[in-house]
Amino acid sequence: xxxxxxxxxxxxxxxxxxxxxxxxxxxxxxxxxxxxxxxxxxxxxxxxxxxxxxxxxxxxxxxx
Numbered sequence: 001x002x003x004x005x006x007x008x009x010x011x012x013x014x015x016x017x018x019x020x021x022x023x024x025x026x027x028x029x030x031x032x033x034x035x036x037x038x039x040x041x042x043x044x045x046x047x048x049x050x051x052x053x054x055x056x057x058x059x060x061x062x063x064x
Contacts, residue, residue, distance in 0.1 A: 016044055 020043045021028050026036050 013044070016047065017041075020044055020047065 017040060018028070021040045024039060024043065026032065026040055028037060028040060
């Protein structure tokens with residue numbers, strides 16, 4: 001089981017999920033195929049990795 005570090009992270013992940021689904025023109029839900037719902041999850045992972053890389057590249061460049 002994954003544990004959320006910050007209380008607002010669950011809401012932020014939900015927002016990200018629907019933002020990406022909208023960008024991909026996918027209506028999320030049980031009536032959608034698992035392939036389409038999985039596409040949203042895969043894109044969420046890519047976006048989160050990208051955000052993490054950006055964050056750490058900024059912190060590395062500002063450290064002494």
